[in-house]
Amino acid sequence: MSDLNTAMTAKYRNNFLKEVEANVEEGEWVKMCMQCGVCSGSCPLGKHWEHPPQEIFMMIRAGKRDDVLKSDSMWMCTSCYNCIVRCPRELPITHIMHGLANYAKRMGLAPKSQPTNQFSQLFWDNMMKKGRVNELKLGLSLYFKDGFGDGVKNAMANQQLGMNMMKAKRMAPMEIIGGHSLKDVSGFQKMIKKAHEIEDQNIQDFS
Amino acid sequence: MTEVIATNQTILVVGGGISGMTAALEAAETGKQVVLVEKRPYVGGRVTQLYKYFPKLCFPTCGLEINQRRAKMNPNLTILTLAEVTDLKGSAGDYTASVKISPRYVNDNCTACGDCEKAVEAEFDDDYNYGMGQRKGAYLPHSMAHPLRYVIDPQMLGSEDAQKAKDACKYDAVDLDMQEETIEFKAGAVIWATGWRPYDAAKIQPYGYDRYADVITNVEFERMADPKGPTGGKLVRPSDGKEAKNVAFIQCAGSRDRNHLYHCSRICCMATLKQTHYVQEAWGDEGKSSVYYIDIRAIDRFEDFYRKVQENANVSFIKSKVASITQSKDSGKPVLNGVDTEGYNRYANEHDLVVLAVGMEPSVDPESFPVEIQLNREGFIEPATDNGGVFAAGCASDALDVNRSAQHATGAALRAVQVVNRVAGTEG
Ligand SMILES: Cc1cc2nc3c(=O)[nH]c(=O)nc-3n(C[C@H](O)[C@H](O)[C@H](O)COP(=O)(O)OP(=O)(O)OC[C@H]3O[C@@H](n4cnc5c(N)ncnc54)[C@H](O)[C@@H]3O)c2cc1C
Numbered sequence: 001m002s003d004l005n006t007a008m009t010a011k012y013r014n015n016f017l018k019e020v021e022a023n024v025e026e027g028e029w030v031k032m033c034m035q036c037g038v039c040s041g042s043c044p045l046g047k048h049w050e051h052p053p054q055e056i057f058m059m060i061r062a063g064k065r066d067d068v069l070k071s072d073s074m075w076m077c078t079s080c081y082n083c084i085v086r087c088p089r090e091l092p093i094t095h096i097m098h099g100l101a102n103y104a105k106r107m108g109l110a111p112k113s114q115p116t117n118q119f120s121q122l123f124w125d126n127m128m129k130k131g132r133v134n135e136l137k138l139g140l141s142l143y144f145k146d147g148f149g150d151g152v153k154n155a156m157a158n159q160q161l162g163m164n165m166m167k168a169k170r171m172a173p174m175e176i177i178g179g180h181s182l183k184d185v186s187g188f189q190k191m192i193k194k195a196h197e198i199e200d201q202n203i204q205d206f207s
Numbered sequence: 208m209t210e211v212i213a214t215n216q217t218i219l220v221v222g223g224g225i226s227g228m229t230a231a232l233e234a235a236e237t238g239k240q241v242v243l244v245e246k247r248p249y250v251g252g253r254v255t256q257l258y259k260y261f262p263k264l265c266f267p268t269c270g271l272e273i274n275q276r277r278a279k280m281n282p283n284l285t286i287l288t289l290a291e292v293t294d295l296k297g298s299a300g301d302y303t304a305s306v307k308i309s310p311r312y313v314n315d316n317c318t319a320c321g322d323c324e325k326a327v328e329a330e331f332d333d334d335y336n337y338g339m340g341q342r343k344g345a346y347l348p349h350s351m352a353h354p355l356r357y358v359i360d361p362q363m364l365g366s367e368d369a370q371k372a373k374d375a376c377k378y379d380a381v382d383l384d385m386q387e388e389t390i391e392f393k394a395g396a397v398i399w400a401t402g403w404r405p406y407d408a409a410k411i412q413p414y415g416y417d418r419y420a421d422v423i424t425n426v427e428f429e430r431m432a433d434p435k436g437p438t439g440g441k442l443v444r445p446s447d448g449k450e451a452k453n454v455a456f457i458q459c460a461g462s463r464d465r466n467h468l469y470h471c472s473r474i475c476c477m478a479t480l481k482q483t484h485y486v487q488e489a490w491g492d493e494g495k496s497s498v499y500y501i502d503i504r505a506i507d508r509f510e511d512f513y514r515k516v517q518e519n520a521n522v523s524f525i526k527s528k529v530a531s532i533t534q535s536k537d538s539g540k541p542v543l544n545g546v547d548t549e550g551y552n553r554y555a556n557e558h559d560l561v562v563l564a565v566g567m568e569p570s571v572d573p574e575s576f577p578v579e580i581q582l583n584r585e586g587f588i589e590p591a592t593d594n595g596g597v598f599a600a601g602c603a604s605d606a607l608d609v610n611r612s613a614q615h616a617t618g619a620a621l622r623a624v625q626v627v628n629r630v631a632g633t634e635g
Contacts, residue, residue, distance in 0.1 A: 034501060035501075035548050036459075036501045036528035037526075037545060037546045037547065037548050037551075038528040038530050038545070040530075040546035040551065041527070041528075041530025041531065041544055041545030041553075042413075042530040046546065047553055051551070052546055052551060054546065054551070086530065088459075088463055088465060088467075088528070090466075
């Protein structure tokens with residue numbers, strides 16, 4: 001192709017698809033979608049998605065960056081893998097959805113009040129404290145995420161469950177004070193911070 | 208003992224479908240000696256099981272009759288039915304074939320009068336109708352079968368019924384002592400025309416072909432539409448025999464799918480477009496067809512056919528690969544679930560009957576070729592020079608329609624003729 005041709009086609013190339021290919025885990029698969037729709041029809045939670053996976057793939061190709069990354073759709077994925085099993089082109093759809101959610105979060109565009117997003121943040125913060133997940137505290141922070149009043153209500157409602165779990169040694173009440181931990185917590189935190197930095201450096205800018 | 212006179216200048220054709228017949232006749236009509244080996248008790252292959260042909264909506268019986276007449280008139284052509292090539296040794300210009308011939312239990316005296324059929328009671332699944340319905344243990348595979356001779360089902364052997372068939376025959380044509388035999392003969396070139404088989408629909412788990420009686424395949428629908436078929440041409444629901452007026456077609460059922468067949472069979476879109484005509488023909492404006500598709504592949508000249516079907520208000524097109532089929536608790540009818548691509552609308556549509564447009568896969572498993580041959584990923588024969596004097600014809604080489612199969616078969620005949628001409632040149 002002549003330089004002019006190359007320049008003209010480049011003009012019509014869609015940056016968002018390129019951005020997804022470069023920065024989103026498994027994003028290079030998006031262009032393989034042939035829009036058959038079997039993923040959307042196979043998703044057990046499909047009707048609760050604002051945009052089913054097939055539509056998300058089309059929106060990426062159409063360059064709808066904000067609409068995709070601000071969407072709560074990919075946060076609805078429960079990893080049931082029905083879509084992956086049925087996709088005639090073997091796209092790792094579940095993984096792409098998680099990749100997109102993760103990337104949206106990184107870009108600060110993920111919907112703040114989306115419950116899966118909120119829970120993921122709670123889980124992360126909890127784990128970062130000691131390098132281990134403190135299930136008791138995680139449970140409590142989930143109960144109290146919408147304020148003190150709701151928290152008490154949630155806790156009361158699940159009282160029996162909590163007691164049973166303790167009896168069955170599925171929940172350790174002493175975890176409330178401190179809780180179990182890695183030996184070198186600050187080393188762990190430094191390692192994660194470094195990993196974050198490396199990942200950030202790898203994010204390519206398409207703006 | 209069956210005798211076949213053959214030399215290194217003989218052309219062996221394996222498979223007597225429309226491709227094998229075409230290749231055999233084209234070669235025989237140039238004056239070459241041809242032996243055609245067919246596994247079934249009759250020639251014609253799968254087109255004998257079609258009701259009408261796209262694109263002209265004419266009857267396959269017409270072309271079949273022409274070919275069968277050509278075969279009868281040609282002294283250069285020997286047809287062996289109920290026969291299979293079990294071994295092939297040698298190289299181009301000098302092959303030795305072993306052919307196993309199964310007993311028909313009916314000899315040349317047969318006039319197809321049908322007395323044996325009337326005399327017996329035992330019935331078996333009718334493979335000609337893909338197992339929809341039964342036929343007698345003494346049977347003519349279909350009304351235009353060539354050779355026009357009855358067959359005794361080996362499952363009936365040793366029973367009283369077999370004896371009844373023998374006793375009923377006025378021509379001494381029933382021979383219950385016939386034995387399987389294996390014969391060997393020479394050939395200079397081989398045309399491999401073993402054709403295709405429909406993809407096993409039961410493997411597409413979400414469509415429930417093995418669970419729901421009212422989910423059938425396109426090949427079964429061909430039989431159902433045929434007035435000589437198992438329902439006498441009535442489109443009915445296998446579950447309760449009621450009228451099937453609202454028919455769904457699912458395209459790419461097990462095709463273009465890395466979980467099933469990788470390839471596009473090319474003909475299934477046209478087969479479905481043709482079958483919407485059957486629905487229209489049967490019920491007039493009350494007959495409704497819904498075609499669920501990824502994209503319609505009506506190749507080259509077939510585009511016109513597609514356009515005409517699109518203009519029919521009784522045919523709707525839903526751009527969506529159906530995700531699953533369930534059964535309505537109220538009506539017991541099949542329900543198609545999915546999301547369409549034109550607006551991302553979620554649907555759960557009930558239909559009387561669902562036809563899975565399954566694709567074609569090679570009829571011979573890669574492991575069971577009696578000869579070293581180059582196959583592609585899908586199991587079709589490659590046009591490789593390594594294949595020596597063995598040439599594929601028709602659907603043994605790719606998923607093709609009848610027109611393209613016949614063209615391809617004619618090409619294969621020419622290649623085979625070239626090989627035996629070379630032999631004739633050296634042998635003098
Ligand atoms: C639903 C459907 C509808 C169709 N409708 C149309 C249509 O309307 N128009 C059209 O043009 N095409 C149509 N086709 C395509 C058409 O059926 C094929 O093009 C045609 O059957 C190809 O013929 P063939 O001879 O290559 O294969 P086949 O018809 O499969 O013939 C192969 C023959 O080889 C024999 N054989 C197999 N293995 C052996 C063996 N080991 N030894 C000896 N013999 C063997 C078989 O018994 C058979 O007789 C349709 C296909 C489908 C699925």
